[in-house]
Amino acid sequence: MVWDSLEHTEEKNETVKMMSEHRRSCHSFFKTLSDLRGKERSLQHGDFLLLHNSTTSLAFLRQWDQSERYLTALNLGKKSVTLRLSHAHLPEHATVLLSTDPKTHPPEKSVQLGDLKLEAEEALLLHFPYTA
Structure with a gap:
């Protein structure tokens, strides 16, 4: 017996x-x-600097000596969030290295850290060079 119409089946297929x-x-x-963690010194040995922490989102920086810097931003919630990240160790912009949503944040795209929007359940790994 068919319980759903074809429309509902297509809708379910899209969701799946x-x-x-x-x-x-x-x-x-x-x-x-x-x-990457096995190859990059900042991710292996780097200092951990917490930049943002809430019930649904987290952002932190890993840095080591004069190596590349890595910033991880996670939104574990069901709604989008905007992180306003600022710290003496942060530049205004960083480059997307990895994203769980490459359509929203494609690799090599520059993003503004003071106004970083993350979609629901999105994770980003950003990077930027060491500057003296």
Whole structure:
């Protein structure tokens, strides 16, 4: 017996596709991050600097000596958030290295740290060079 109309079936298929795409994107993000952690000194040995912490979002910086700096921003919530990140160790802009949503934040895109918008359940790894 058919319980759903064709419209509902197509709607469910779209939802399943989106969920599957999101899972693949998250898996790729964390796999690549894990690989980077074995290669980059800031991610291996770097100092941890907490920049933002709330019930649904987190941002922190990893830095080591004169190596590349890495900023991780996570939105674990179901709604988008805007992080206003500022610190003496941060530049105004950083470059996207990894994103769980490459359509919103494509790799190599520059983002403004003082007004960083993260979509629901989005994770970003940003980087910027050491400056004296």
